[in-house]
Amino acid sequence: MLLTITTTYRPATDLGYLLHKHPDRCQTFPLSFGQAHVFYSEASVEQCTSVLMLEVDPVGLIRSRTGSAGRERPLEQYVNDRPYVASSFLSVAIAQVFSSALSGKCKDRPELVTTAIPLTVHLPVLPCHAGEDFLRQLFEPLGYQITTQPLPLDSTFSDWGHSSYFSVKLQHTIRLSELLSHLYVLIPVLDNEKHYWVGNEEVNKLLRYGSGWLNTHPVCEQITDRYLKRQRYLTRLALAQLSEEDIADPDTTDVIQAQEEAEIEQKICLNQQRLETVVAALKQREAKRVVDLGCGEGKLLQLLLKDPNFEQIAGMDVSQRALEIAQERLEHEYATLAQRLSRLQLFQGSLTYRDERLCGYDAATLIEVIEHLDLNRLTLLERVVFEFAHPKTVIVTTPNVEYNVRFEGLPAGKLRHRDHRFEWTRAEFESWGHSIAERFGYNVEFYGIGASDPEVGSPTQMGVFS
Numbered sequence: 001m002l003l004t005i006t007t008t009y010r011p012a013t014d015l016g017y018l019l020h021k022h023p024d025r026c027q028t029f030p031l032s033f034g035q036a037h038v039f040y041s042e043a044s045v046e047q048c049t050s051v052l053m054l055e056v057d058p059v060g061l062i063r064s065r066t067g068s069a070g071r072e073r074p075l076e077q078y079v080n081d082r083p084y085v086a087s088s089f090l091s092v093a094i095a096q097v098f099s100s101a102l103s104g105k106c107k108d109r110p111e112l113v114t115t116a117i118p119l120t121v122h123l124p125v126l127p128c129h130a131g132e133d134f135l136r137q138l139f140e141p142l143g144y145q146i147t148t149q150p151l152p153l154d155s156t157f158s159d160w161g162h163s164s165y166f167s168v169k170l171q172h173t174i175r176l177s178e179l180l181s182h183l184y185v186l187i188p189v190l191d192n193e194k195h196y197w198v199g200n201e202e203v204n205k206l207l208r209y210g211s212g213w214l215n216t217h218p219v220c221e222q223i224t225d226r227y228l229k230r231q232r233y234l235t236r237l238a239l240a241q242l243s244e245e246d247i248a249d250p251d252t253t254d255v256i257q258a259q260e261e262a263e264i265e266q267k268i269c270l271n272q273q274r275l276e277t278v279v280a281a282l283k284q285r286e287a288k289r290v291v292d293l294g295c296g297e298g299k300l301l302q303l304l305l306k307d308p309n310f311e312q313i314a315g316m317d318v319s320q321r322a323l324e325i326a327q328e329r330l331e332h333e334y335a336t337l338a339q340r341l342s343r344l345q346l347f348q349g350s351l352t353y354r355d356e357r358l359c360g361y362d363a364a365t366l367i368e369v370i371e372h373l374d375l376n377r378l379t380l381l382e383r384v385v386f387e388f389a390h391p392k393t394v395i396v397t398t399p400n401v402e403y404n405v406r407f408e409g410l411p412a413g414k415l416r417h418r419d420h421r422f423e424w425t426r427a428e429f430e431s432w433g434h435s436i437a438e439r440f441g442y443n444v445e446f447y448g449i450g451a452s453d454p455e456v457g458s459p460t461q462m463g464v465f466s
Contacts, residue, residue: 001053001054001055001056001083001084001085001086001087001089001090001125002051002052002053002054002122002123002124002125003051003052003086003090003094003121003122003123003183004041004049004050004051004052004121004122005019005049005050005052005119005120005121005176005179006047006048006049006050006119006120006121006122007047007048007117007118007119007120008046008047008118009115009117009118010045010046011045012043012044012045012046012047012048013043013044013045013048014048014109014112015048015050015176016040016043016048016050017106017108017109017112018101018106018109018112018113018176019038019050019098019101019176020098020100020101020106021038021040021050021098023040023043023048023050024040024043025039026038026039027039029093029096029097031054031092031093031096032092033056033057033089033092034054034055034056034057034089035054035055036052036053036054036055036093036096036097037051037052037053037054037055038050038051038052038053038097039051039053052090052093052094052097052098054089054090054093055083056082056083056089081127081165084125085125085126085127085165085191086123086125086126086127086187086190086191087127087187087188087191088187088188088191090183090187091183091184091185091187091188094180094183094184095184098180101176101177101180102177102180102181102184102209103177104175104177112176113175113176113177114175114376115175115376116173116174116175116376116379117173117174117175117176118171118172118173119171119172119173119174119176119179120169120170120171121168121169121170121171121179121183122167122168122169123167123168123169123170123187124167125151125165125166125167126165126166126167126168126187126190127164127165127190127191128164128165128166128190129164130190131164132148132150132166134190135148135166135168135190137218137219138186138189138190138219138223139170139182139186140354141217141218141219141353141354141355142172142182142213142217142353142354142380143172143174143352143353143354143379143380143383143384144170144171144172145170145171145172146168146169146170146171147168147169147171148166148167148168148169149166149167149168150162150163150165150166151163151165151166151167173379175376178212178213181209181210181211181213182213184209185206185209185210185214185223185227186223188226188227189222189223189226189227198228198229198231198234199234200234200237202227202228202234203228203234203237203238203241206224206227206228206238207238207241207242210223210242213352213353214242215242216318216349216350216352216353217353218349218353218355220239220242221235221239224238224239224242270449270450270459270460271299273449273450273460274367274368274397274449274450274460274462275299275300275303275367276303277447277449277462278300278365278367278395278397278462279300279303279304279307281395281447281462281464282304282310282363282365282393282395283307283309285362285363285392285393285464285466286362287310287362287363287392287393288309288310288311288312288362289310289311289312289313289360289361289362289363290304290310290312290313290314290361290362290363290364290365291313291314291315291316291358291361291363291364291365291391292304292313292314292315292316292364292365292367293316293351293358293364293365293366293369293385294316294317294318294351294366294367294368294369294372295315295316295317295322295323295326295346296317296319296322296326297322297325297326297329298315298325298326298327298329298330298346300315300365300367301313301315301326301330301344302329302330305330305343305344311343312343312345312361313343313344313345314344314345314346314347314357314361315344315345315346315347316346316347316348316349316351316355316357316358317348317349318348318349318350318351319348320348323346323347323348326346327346330344330346351366351369351373351380351381351384351385352373352377352380352381352384353380353384354383354384354388355384355388355389358384358385358388358389359388359389359390361389361391362391362392362393363391363392363393363394363395364385364389364391364393364394364395365394365395365396366385366394366395366396366397367395367397368397368398368399368460369396370396370398371398371399371417371420371421371422371423371424372417372419372420372421373421374421375421375422382436382439382440386436386439386440386442386465387440390440392466393464393465393466394442394464394465394466395462395463395464395465396433396462396463396465397449397460397461397462397463398423398424398429398460398461399415399416399420399423399424399459399460399461400423400424400425400426400429400448400456400457400458400459400460400461401415401423401424401425402425402426402456402457403450403453403456403457403458403459404416404423405456406453406456406459424461426446426457426461429446429461429463430446430463433446433463433465436465437465442465442466443465443466444463444464444465444466445463445464445466446461446462446463446464447461447462447463447464448460448461448462449461449462
């Protein structure tokens with residue numbers, strides 16, 4: 001059973017610091033079901049590959065068991081795929097052998113822990129009885145590029161067809177701890193055959209290693225159910241806690257913080273100027289189908305609905321409470337429910353996960369959204385919007401941090417919103433916009449929104465990608 005992790009981050013040998021395993025040594029670790037070996041098949045400044053190899057002792061496993069488990073099919077206990085395929089054994093090995101990396105700890109290179117680096121994972125034999133589509137449903141929303149090769153039932157008899165096993169490569173620019181947490185949870189989900197008893201402790205592990213991504217994953221319920229071996233009580237318990245994690249921050253703090261930002265900008269009516277400028281840009285580019293990403297309480301949607309030029313309108317937000325407010329506000333624009341359903345759609349989702357619902361629109365808008373993401377997660381949004389959804393037009397607005405000195409109620413050095421992770425200068429925003437255009441095949445134009453100050457520019461900056 002093999003797992004390889006490769007990086008081209010320079011120096012690539014820094015992977016050894018992250019994994020806490022020296023590239024010049026082969027190390028062996030005893031496990032309850034056999035032993036694990038870690039070594040490096042290559043280690044240069046340009047590229048480094050770490051290999052985790054498991055030796056599972058199936059006979060020892062059977063002899064260590066008590067009770068009558070497996071007595072109905074005794075031969076299967078000795079003849080099975082457990083020593084060869086990526087399974088829950090591999091998850092256990094990741095947690096024990098790479099425990100520091102999984103926890104995001106690195107004493108010698110602490111800055112690497114929070115750095116997204118290019119990583120490629122190869123799993124030579126990955127069981128997926130639910131098929132390749134399910135494999136993609138698990139990893140593609142997390143931003144991975146997936147290469148699969150179905151393995152034959154028997155290479156000697158090609159007419160027997162393919163097995164339910166795949167050779168899989170996963171590529172992503174991501175923090176190593178995030179990647180390991182994805183593997184820890186999703187490998188047993190694909191295999192759907194955990195080798196140990198599942199109880200409340202497994203719920204805690206799922207919540208710990210799924211923190212920050214599982215609660216908004218499109219197939220969260222399926223992942224949870226399969227990870228917990230379809231024990232409905234445990235599944236309901238885990239989903240309830242995941243639901244609390246999902247709604248706690250968006251529904252309680254966003255409204256307060258948005259009010260604070262609005263108060264700062266109120267004197268210059270900046271929000272209304274932003275919305276009207278975006279609508280004008282959409283009309284200029286003849287967009288008929290528009291999705292507002294991070295729609296909040298639906299203020300842009302309300303303007304779009306008043307204009308018959310926009311035939312199909314959608315809004316997505318991570319906050320269920322914000323969507324409820326938007327729905328209540330927008331229902332007043334329609335005489336009948338049928339009219340609303342034919343033209344407007346609201347749905348909950350996260351911009352860091354690939355979502356098929358975002359495809360097929362002429363234009364997507366991100367109004368004061370990107371600055372709410374950590375920079376190391378902004379790359380996920382970039383791929384979700386510009387690569388996967390890939391609308392003809394994308395409009396992005398974000399604060400111009402240079403203008404902040406002109407706001408009387410904003411202390412020096414403070415950002416406009418407590419949840420902002422960053423605010424860019426005009427040069428920084430344009431540099432980001434040009435890199436996006438080059439990577440994903442767009443042209444980009446930049447505009448200021450609000451009165452322009454000769455020294456610090458306009459309060460809001462807008463990029464229109466087409």
